[in-house]
Amino acid sequence: MLLSCFAAALVFGQLSFPFAFDPSDFKTCPQVGFCRRGRALAKRATESSQWVSPYSVRPESVVLSPPNASLSAQVFSSLYPGIRFELQVDVLEHGIARVRLDEVNGMRRRYHQAASWALVAEPTLMAPGVVWRFEESGIRALYDDVELEISYAPLTVKLIRAGREELVLNGRGLLHLEHFRTKTAAPSTALSEYQAVLHGNTESNGWFEGGEADGYWEETFKAWTDSKPKGPESFFIDIDFPHHSHVYGIPQHATSLSLRETTGGNQYFSEPFRLYNNDIGGYDADSPMSLYGSIPLMHGHSTESTVGVFNLVASETWVDIFHPVLNKSTATHWISESGIMDIFLLPGPTPDLVFTQYASLTGTAPLPAYFALGYHQSRWNYISSQDVRDVSRRFDAENMPMDVVWLDIQYSQGQKYFIWDNQSFPDPVEMADELAAAGRKVVAIIDPHLKTSNDYPIFSEAQDKGFLVKDAEGEIFVGQCWPGSSAWLDFFNPQCQNWWRGIFSLNSTADGWRWAESTDNTFIWNDMNEPSVFNGPELTMPKDSVHYGGWEHRDVHNIYGMLFHKATASALVHRTGTMKRPFVLSRSFYAGSQRFGAIWTGDNLGTWEHMAAGIRMILSDGIAGMTFSGSDVGGFFGNPDPEMLVRWYQVGAFSPFFRAHAHIDTKRREPYLSAEPYRSMLRDILKLRYSLLPVWYNAFREASVSGIPVLRPQYVVFPKDSHGFEIDDQFYIGGSGLLVKPVTLPHVESAEVYLADDQVYYDYFDHQVHQGAMGGRYVTVSAPLAKVPLLYRGGSIVPTRLRPRLSSSLMKKDPFTLTVALDKTGSTASGELYLDDGETYTFEQGELVWRKFIAYPSKDGQASLIVQNHNLASHTSARDIVGGAKFQFYDGKNAYAREIDSVYVEQIIILGLKEEPKRDLEIDYRGGSYGMNNVLSSSLTIKNLGVRVVDDWQILVQW
Numbered sequence: 001m002l003l004s005c006f007a008a009a010l011v012f013g014q015l016s017f018p019f020a021f022d023p024s025d026f027k028t029c030p031q032v033g034f035c036r037r038g039r040a041l042a043k044r045a046t047e048s049s050q051w052v053s054p055y056s057v058r059p060e061s062v063v064l065s066p067p068n069a070s071l072s073a074q075v076f077s078s079l080y081p082g083i084r085f086e087l088q089v090d091v092l093e094h095g096i097a098r099v100r101l102d103e104v105n106g107m108r109r110r111y112h113q114a115a116s117w118a119l120v121a122e123p124t125l126m127a128p129g130v131v132w133r134f135e136e137s138g139i140r141a142l143y144d145d146v147e148l149e150i151s152y153a154p155l156t157v158k159l160i161r162a163g164r165e166e167l168v169l170n171g172r173g174l175l176h177l178e179h180f181r182t183k184t185a186a187p188s189t190a191l192s193e194y195q196a197v198l199h200g201n202t203e204s205n206g207w208f209e210g211g212e213a214d215g216y217w218e219e220t221f222k223a224w225t226d227s228k229p230k231g232p233e234s235f236f237i238d239i240d241f242p243h244h245s246h247v248y249g250i251p252q253h254a255t256s257l258s259l260r261e262t263t264g265g266n267q268y269f270s271e272p273f274r275l276y277n278n279d280i281g282g283y284d285a286d287s288p289m290s291l292y293g294s295i296p297l298m299h300g301h302s303t304e305s306t307v308g309v310f311n312l313v314a315s316e317t318w319v320d321i322f323h324p325v326l327n328k329s330t331a332t333h334w335i336s337e338s339g340i341m342d343i344f345l346l347p348g349p350t351p352d353l354v355f356t357q358y359a360s361l362t363g364t365a366p367l368p369a370y371f372a373l374g375y376h377q378s379r380w381n382y383i384s385s386q387d388v389r390d391v392s393r394r395f396d397a398e399n400m401p402m403d404v405v406w407l408d409i410q411y412s413q414g415q416k417y418f419i420w421d422n423q424s425f426p427d428p429v430e431m432a433d434e435l436a437a438a439g440r441k442v443v444a445i446i447d448p449h450l451k452t453s454n455d456y457p458i459f460s461e462a463q464d465k466g467f468l469v470k471d472a473e474g475e476i477f478v479g480q481c482w483p484g485s486s487a488w489l490d491f492f493n494p495q496c497q498n499w500w501r502g503i504f505s506l507n508s509t510a511d512g513w514r515w516a517e518s519t520d521n522t523f524i525w526n527d528m529n530e531p532s533v534f535n536g537p538e539l540t541m542p543k544d545s546v547h548y549g550g551w552e553h554r555d556v557h558n559i560y561g562m563l564f565h566k567a568t569a570s571a572l573v574h575r576t577g578t579m580k581r582p583f584v585l586s587r588s589f590y591a592g593s594q595r596f597g598a599i600w601t602g603d604n605l606g607t608w609e610h611m612a613a614g615i616r617m618i619l620s621d622g623i624a625g626m627t628f629s630g631s632d633v634g635g636f637f638g639n640p641d642p643e644m645l646v647r648w649y650q651v652g653a654f655s656p657f658f659r660a661h662a663h664i665d666t667k668r669r670e671p672y673l674s675a676e677p678y679r680s681m682l683r684d685i686l687k688l689r690y691s692l693l694p695v696w697y698n699a700f701r702e703a704s705v706s707g708i709p710v711l712r713p714q715y716v717v718f719p720k721d722s723h724g725f726e727i728d729d730q731f732y733i734g735g736s737g738l739l740v741k742p743v744t745l746p747h748v749e750s751a752e753v754y755l756a757d758d759q760v761y762y763d764y765f766d767h768q769v770h771q772g773a774m775g776g777r778y779v780t781v782s783a784p785l786a787k788v789p790l791l792y793r794g795g796s797i798v799p800t801r802l803r804p805r806l807s808s809s810l811m812k813k814d815p816f817t818l819t820v821a822l823d824k825t826g827s828t829a830s831g832e833l834y835l836d837d838g839e840t841y842t843f844e845q846g847e848l849v850w851r852k853f854i855a856y857p858s859k860d861g862q863a864s865l866i867v868q869n870h871n872l873a874s875h876t877s878a879r880d881i882v883g884g885a886k887f888q889f890y891d892g893k894n895a896y897a898r899e900i901d902s903v904y905v906e907q908i909i910i911l912g913l914k915e916e917p918k919r920d921l922e923i924d925y926r927g928g929s930y931g932m933n934n935v936l937s938s939s940l941t942i943k944n945l946g947v948r949v950v951d952d953w954q955i956l957v958q959w
């Protein structure tokens with residue numbers, strides 16, 4: 001029996017550090033039948049100058065449907081004249097083109113429900129429709145500034161802008177949907193027919209599908225045999241970006257943000273990128289291997305435009321990438337095991353528009369509960385309720401902010417989730433209440449496997465109701481996980497999701513088991529949901545297991561984890577009479593998971609290499625919508641030395657999700673345990689995170705509306721600056737103007753930070769000026785261990801709260817400081833501040849405050865500056881504020897605004913004034929030195945202001 005790394009750790013009670021995973025537990029492309037077939041087809045195509053795709057459209061079958069934004073047509077393959085396919089092309093809102101291809105009246109139906117889970121709603125067709133132009137060789141849709149060209153023979157689909165091909169489907173003729181067939185109807189084995197076909201003989205198929213039925217009907221990997229009862233059903237498609245030098249996305253992989261070649265002249269990896277959710281603890285820090293989540297979304301980017309492609313498939317998928325012309329074009333080849341072809345072409349043409357287009361399909365990450373942006377303290381395991389109380393107290397004693405204490409699997413009795421181990425946790429409700437009184441929360445782990453024990457009510461109920469995944473023989477699938485013998489909940493069954501919600505209900509009297517020993521301050525961690533099965537192939541569920549609706553696990557594998565996440569998040573929203581924002585962390589994810597909560601990068605190593613890899617992974621997650629992401633601070637495996645721990649906290653403090661976590665065999669490393677001077681450094685980093693919570697909340701609000709990620713990589717912020725296209729070790733926080741480059745190497749005293757524009761930047765801590773340059777340049781920013789390289793971009797106004805307290809909820813009425821980082825002219829800047837109750841959904845009814853701060857020169861000349869606070873909410877529509885027209889008009893005196901009407905701006909710090917201002921009696925003035933070239937910026941601090949956040953005001957600074 002194969003044990004996972006965790007089981008091995010438990011069973012053998014030891015682990016050597018650094019922990020290394022065994023790559024042979026996971027398949028490579030040559031070990032996977034359909035991947036071999038896909039790559040072989042590409043090879044045959046590349047080797048033949050006469051290669052032609054056998055797929056074509058029957059022109060007479062083309063039908064346009066009202067409102068003129070949809071087309072359907074029959075497609076056939078010259079290899080299999082008896083098999084029919086249907087092409088459906090929809091032009092959607094935002095100019096997105098959806099291209100679907102499915103077999104018609106085949107022996108079976110291909111899996112076609114991925115869209116119903118991933119998409120936020122049925123996409124809306126573009127109204128009032130598009131102009132279709134029929135031509136001899138095909139049909140062309142004209143809309144916005146693009147054309148969608150569908151060629152009949154061979155079938156190709158191209159997105160064209162200003163005469164430039166932006167995206168091309170099947171341009172290289174690799175499209176293939178293997179039709180369902182019987183075992184006896186194996187294809188001809190005559191490879192020699194290849195030549196004959198190219199010369200007009202379309203009778204045979206060997207040249208196309210290959211010479212043998214490679215891995216069609218059964219496949220074996222190590223000790224496991226996949227029975228493959230449906231036979232071959234994979235599909236392949238080439239998706240090319242003829243004018244895009246860089247591609248990004250398709251998380252989750254631990255590698256560079258800009259994806260490197262897997263085939264071709266500059267091949268970096270020999271394997272394709274794989275999308276197949278796996279439990280790979282201690283993964284390789286630079287690899288195309290699949291990890292815990294899979295999002296089949298890719299950006300193509302160049303200085304001219306950005307486009308996206310979303311290949312909505314849930315089965316195992318491999319993606320080859322190469323550049324036909326280096327620094328100019330990118331070719332990709334997607335090889336999927338099963339399902340219909342359902343591809344969305346996102347026209348961009350800017351990164352921000354691609355984000356919004358993708359968000360229109362799969363939704364955005366909703367505004368999280370405010371506490372979730374604070375610091376999370378976890379380890380495997382806090383062993384008792386006393387331990388939890390101690391941790392909380394020690395944070396208090398050391399004056400360290402912290403919002404959440406996490407409980408790993410040992411809180412539960414024999415890993416029967418929901419059932420507290422009453423020896424160690426005799427008083428879970430009192431424990432949670434005590435934390436709540438200190439403004440803190442508890443997060444408890446709940447995994448999707450259930451101990452197969454009749455004294456476990458959750459398992460018994462799930463079994464009685466038929467909510468468990470079945471094996472290929474129709475029996476309940478039983479495998480090994482933490483509790484030993486386990487069964488897995490089947491969230492594809494809507495009834496199972498409803499029942500799951502009921503378990504969390506804190507006030508329902510309906511039948512069924514309820515988690516009574518919980519509170520509305522207890523939040524949830526959904527782990528192991530790839531799903532992880534210790535004795536399964538590749539540590540997961542056999543592909544021939546069967547889900548609700550009769551679908552094989554192979555069809556839905558990458559969605560499984562998301563449905564668990566979804567069900568839990570929805571359970572938390574509705575567990576009391578008042579809807580509250582949930583917090584659920586999931587390890588596994590898929591397209592759309594952003595709607596349900598946060599994720600993290602799984603079981604990393606406590607090494608510098610993994611610290612750096614985590615940043616790249618978080619950036620890549622954000623590209624694909626999964627913006628609420630973080631990595632285990634300190635590394636899951638290993639015992640980081642003090643220097644590494646400090647740097648890791650700096651990385652964590654600048655990740656959307658900030659949690660320290662560690663393996664059960666590691667030494668305790670809570671920040672209060674560090675010796676001086678490290679302890680003070682850690683305290684300062686925690687305080688820095690809490691000071692910047694308003695910036696994080698602003699960024700999350702914007703992401704919740706626009707889909708633009710909270711952490712923005714260089715190419716997203718400066719899409720026309722090609723020097724930044726491969727930079728993935730620095731990033732911007734939302735639209736705040738804060739630029740961060742965490743240090744991820746030992747013994748470093750400074751960092752080289754790339755500035756893309758001719759703008760002035762100011763060091764966050766000492767206000768040193770760094771001057772950017774047109775065309776970009778690197779500047780040296782001091783970075784001794786206690787300091788993370790963090791810059792204000794000139795032109796920004798950044799709100800902070802400089803009185804960090806022991807938890808985020810204790811800061812809700814604290815005053816603000818505004819830092820006005822003037823742009824290079826020394827006269828303008830802007831920023832914003834969004835606030836609401838941080839807990840409920842009343843913001844959707846307009847209970848919020850959204851302010852805009854601007855600084856500009858006053859009209860009467862150079863010698864003065866006005867800093868102004870005005871109400872952004874009343875000038876904007878509800879759609880812009882909360883992402884949907886949910887309230888009619890904004891009332892500046894709403895209940896929340898009244899609640900915080902005593903909250904004021906206590907000081908304004910102005911950076912970059914070109915001249916020394918006049919002293920003014922009303923202004924408590926502290927100057928810096930003046931000058932703009934690598935010296936400290938001028939800095940004017942206006943203290944004791946007492947102007948209210950909710951009021952409109954302006955302040956005049958004169959000199």
Ligand code: NOJ
Pocket residue numbers: 006379380408409445527528587602603636661662663
């Ligand atoms: C695996 C998770 O990745 C890890 O974070 C957790 O501590 C263990 N499971 C135990 O629950």
